[in-house]
Amino acid sequence: MNDSFLEALRKIVGIEHVLDSHRVSERATHFWDARPLVAHVLVRPANTSETAEVLKLCHANNQLVVTHGGVTGLVDGNLTTDQDLILSLERQKQIETVDPVGRTMTVGAGAILQDVQQAATDIGLQLGLDLGARGSCTIGGNVSTNAGGLSVLRYGMAREQVLGLEAVLADGTIVSSMNSMMKNNAGYDLKQLFIGSEGTLGIITRVVLRLRAATPVVQTALVACRQFDDVVAILGHLDKSLNGTLDAFEVIWQPFYKLNTDPTRSDTVSAPLSPEYPLYAIVEAKSAADTQNQSDTTFTSALEHLLEKDVIVDAVIAQSKTEAANIWYIREHIDIALEHHPLFVYDISLPIASMEQYVKQLQHDVELYWHNCKLFVYGHLADGNLHIMVAPPELTEHKMSADANNTDQNTSESVSRHKHWREQSNTYVYSPLQALGGSVSAEHGIGLQKKQYLALSRSPVEINLMRTLKQTLDPKNLLNRGKIIDINPPSSSN
Numbered sequence: 001m002n003d004s005f006l007e008a009l010r011k012i013v014g015i016e017h018v019l020d021s022h023r024v025s026e027r028a029t030h031f032w033d034a035r036p037l038v039a040h041v042l043v044r045p046a047n048t049s050e051t052a053e054v055l056k057l058c059h060a061n062n063q064l065v066v067t068h069g070g071v072t073g074l075v076d077g078n079l080t081t082d083q084d085l086i087l088s089l090e091r092q093k094q095i096e097t098v099d100p101v102g103r104t105m106t107v108g109a110g111a112i113l114q115d116v117q118q119a120a121t122d123i124g125l126q127l128g129l130d131l132g133a134r135g136s137c138t139i140g141g142n143v144s145t146n147a148g149g150l151s152v153l154r155y156g157m158a159r160e161q162v163l164g165l166e167a168v169l170a171d172g173t174i175v176s177s178m179n180s181m182m183k184n185n186a187g188y189d190l191k192q193l194f195i196g197s198e199g200t201l202g203i204i205t206r207v208v209l210r211l212r213a214a215t216p217v218v219q220t221a222l223v224a225c226r227q228f229d230d231v232v233a234i235l236g237h238l239d240k241s242l243n244g245t246l247d248a249f250e251v252i253w254q255p256f257y258k259l260n261t262d263p264t265r266s267d268t269v270s271a272p273l274s275p276e277y278p279l280y281a282i283v284e285a286k287s288a289a290d291t292q293n294q295s296d297t298t299f300t301s302a303l304e305h306l307l308e309k310d311v312i313v314d315a316v317i318a319q320s321k322t323e324a325a326n327i328w329y330i331r332e333h334i335d336i337a338l339e340h341h342p343l344f345v346y347d348i349s350l351p352i353a354s355m356e357q358y359v360k361q362l363q364h365d366v367e368l369y370w371h372n373c374k375l376f377v378y379g380h381l382a383d384g385n386l387h388i389m390v391a392p393p394e395l396t397e398h399k400m401s402a403d404a405n406n407t408d409q410n411t412s413e414s415v416s417r418h419k420h421w422r423e424q425s426n427t428y429v430y431s432p433l434q435a436l437g438g439s440v441s442a443e444h445g446i447g448l449q450k451k452q453y454l455a456l457s458r459s460p461v462e463i464n465l466m467r468t469l470k471q472t473l474d475p476k477n478l479l480n481r482g483k484i485i486d487i488n489p490p491s492s493s494n
């Protein structure tokens, strides 16, 4: 990258918002990866027009661009090389307008999810989107990954919260689709092109969000069950009997429950229910402010009914925000699992009816391949989404011995074994999904990590249409090149 290019960037965004590779390396790679970030340059445009000017310049100079929001993405969609220009949305975090009557909010794509949630709460409404990374992830990242999270059951995924957006194409063209209407069938709904396309078709700079009625009355419970059929029965009963207030239904298989309630560690919570049961579910209902007594009664009666029917073996209802937070900690705390090296992490979806058998088979497969392999499973069961972590123990030992000896040979063996084992684990997790009509990515996207498995969830016709869209909107293949799909797949490249 030549000096005149950098100079032109500085003219667009200001000197202090163009970070050279040295300053880039002072930043962390990722939310939980402390390694230095790599890129040729990082640019922080202040608004849509500066973003458009930067992209025009990149287009003229064939400069590769990777967009960064909060960098919490889990599929390497935000991964960079030293050839890339990082376009960071961190200055575009303004909450522009809030309309309590139309129930909409217009925000910059760099706005942090938690700040947007708070702004909605401040006017007595709420955003129907919540996820564990709320304090760091951005609305632009949420929309471009079509994030799911904890309230999908009730409000749908990020896509369902978006009424309009503004995006900049690879050549700097601004597509302003700042619709704020619930209904607008005037031709193609172009915003959908950018939702879930992980920054490969354009950079989202502004978003019009749909807001919902606030539901400050919250009931949270943890229940334990003996078998998977009971979990399904609980979901069915609560869905029916809680008058549409069921907000979250998270299932946790025993190993993950035990991990986060381990009494021998200081970074766990004490188990609200005995760890002897095979399955647990966190159920949460949320309703309007004036419904406290009625909601409490309905929630308690629904759980009592399930206890009487012996569908639930044990249950605890949170009596305070702290108790509720302790229950959620069991589901959201992943740090202990991350201590396993390596840990192969998955986000898949499949029909609820197939889940029990799928998990059993997976358990069988990984234990056969790696003696004493740990398998942690939990997920947003109601939307068919499971999160899976495969932790083979032997590699931990191997890595430690390689690190201790610190020889090149050991390191390269360790790397190649890690790769091989990841592929093996991927095969066990992904290959049954096609026949079950499931997906290799429920909510995290494809990025780089799942690219080779995309064909298990999308047909050749669908993948070719994706390529056509990419080539049409980004003919030079500059935006997030190589993420989701390759433009010249191996078979057709020369």
Ligand SMILES: Cc1cc2nc3c(=O)[nH]c(=O)nc-3n(C[C@H](O)[C@H](O)[C@H](O)COP(=O)(O)OP(=O)(O)OC[C@H]3O[C@@H](n4cnc5c(N)ncnc54)[C@H](O)[C@@H]3O)c2cc1C
Pocket: 031, 066, 067, 068, 069, 070, 071, 072, 073, 074, 076, 077, 078, 089, 109, 110, 130, 131, 132, 133, 136, 137, 138, 139, 140, 141, 142, 143, 144, 145, 146, 147, 148, 149, 150, 198, 199, 200, 202, 203, 204, 205, 443, 444, 447, 480, 483
């Ligand atoms: C603790 C934790 C919990 C999580 N829980 C969930 C969960 O429940 N559900 C879920 O779906 N995900 C979850 N995630 C994953 C992640 O938080 C989401 O994918 C989130 O939407 C990413 O937002 P971000 O701003 O961090 O985006 P980044 O990580 O910065 O980017 C993600 C992708 O979007 C692109 N991108 C970012 N901003 C823009 C933009 N403005 N325009 C175009 N492209 C852009 C990037 O190039 C990249 O491809 C979790 C992650 C963590 C660390």
